[in-house]
Amino acid sequence: MTSAFTDQAAAEARRVLAQALTDAGDLTDPDWRRAFEDVPRHVFVPYFYAPSGERISDDDRWFTAVHEDRSLVTHRTDGAATSSSSQPSLMATMLEALAVADGMNVLEIGAGTGYNAALLVHRLGDDHVTTVDIAEDITGPARERLAAAGYRPTVITGDGSLGAPDRAPYDRIIVTCGLSSVPVALLQQLTADGFLLAPLGNALARVHPTGPGTATGRFLPHGAFFMPLRHTPADGVPTRRPPLPTGPGRPSTLPAKAIADNHFRFLAGIAVPGLTWQYDLNDDREITGARVWHPDGSIAQLHPDTTVTEAGPRPLWTLLEEAHRAYQVVGRPAPDRYGVTIEPTEQHIWLDDPNGPRWLLLDV
Incomplete structure (x- = not known):
């Protein structure tokens, strides 16, 4: 596949994808639509791994897949999937939920391929976007692909749960990996009227700081399945399955x-x-x-x-x-009936009201 054909076909494929996202209601903001039409996803996903583990690149299967509304595994550690390019419809939902305005500073946790950071830069500019991921074998290629596409945000290698305090404060923090609880260090890097958008469980929570070590938020109705946040480069290999249980059921x-x-x-x-x-x-x-x-x-x-x-x-x-x-x-509730409260010693998920049914998320 020649580069001329790729560039020409990719521009049309991006337009078709953006239209499909718009038709589905996932993409409603003209600024974000332009970002999806302009930023070349194929540059950020030069290959991906099929469920069989086969690496697919530079053929019709690859080109079609990177312009479809599907997530693609892009990095493996000891045979296990540890990084991916998220489904574009979910990316659009999260980017629009950020409610950004010109001049805002955004921190992204989970640089991955760099594609989401490129979308953010398209909207806000290089100086307003910082992105973090755990390993140099992820951030290095992401940095190179961003530069090749003409984008130069700040790309940092480190533990995303610690954020990037040297560039704080941020008006928005977007987390593109699954969390089991909300890292307090991230909340401390927000402006007073900023918020964090992150996957908790399999849904998106928008969390606003309310004071030192405290915050509250509500969940959006959308599902959000992400690979878990990695704290060290060795993280991410799934736990080996224990022996199957025996005896009568x-x-x-x-x-x-x-x-x-x-x-x-x-x-x-x-x-x-x-x-x-x-x-x-x-x-x-x-x-x-x-x-x-x-x-x-x-x-x-x-x-x-x-x-x-x-x-x-x-x-x-x-x-x-x-x-x-x-x-x-409790009536088979959807995620948007839940909220989260963060206190210095505990984090809770609650239903309908902070005084309603609640589940301990973290005991600090």
Whole structure:
């Protein structure tokens, strides 16, 4: 594929993608639409990894994929996916939710390929964008691709949970990796009227500081599945699955179809964080069985006959059944009914009101 053909075809492919995002309601701001039309995603994603592990680059499959509304795995550590280019529709949703204005300074946690930083620079300018990622083998290529596309934000290699205090304060902080709790260091780097937008569980929380060590926020209705924040370059390799539980099963009160309910999965991810899942699917792509485990060695298996077996220090399926009962009692809420409160010693997720049902997110 010649570069001339790539440039010509890519411009048209970007226009088609931007129109599709607009038609779907994911892209409503003309400034962000221009960014998606102008910033060349193919420059930032010169290859990606298929689910089989095959590296795909410089062919029709690659060119088509980078101009579709899909996430693409772009980095692997010891065979495990540890970085990706996010789904453009989710990127558009998050960028518009930032509600930026000219002159604002933005910190991005999770530089990845550099594509999202390029979109931010297109809107705000080089001097107003700082992006951080954990490893030089991610930030180095991102920096090079940004420069090749004509963008020069500040790219920093480091632990994203610490932010980039030397360039603070920021009007907005956008986190493009999954969090299990909100790093207090990031909140301390916001302006008084700024906010942080981050994935907690599998949804997006917009969090506003309210005082020293305190903050509050609400969740947006959109789902948001991201790879977890890495604190060291060695992070990111999934926990090896413990041995499957043996012995007789018991009837499960959590139906397999509930696992595919993203609204329930939000609460499950808050109530029982840190889980890894595997699924069995039938010909209709319906879940018929599952295995779920935790780094502490706990594991549960849902069998096709709807029985479940558990092993390890915690009864994971029992905990998920309890979460599902609570989910049903409160009316099967979507993520936008939840909020988050951050205090110096605790972080909580709550439903409808800070005094309503609540789940401990972090005990400092």
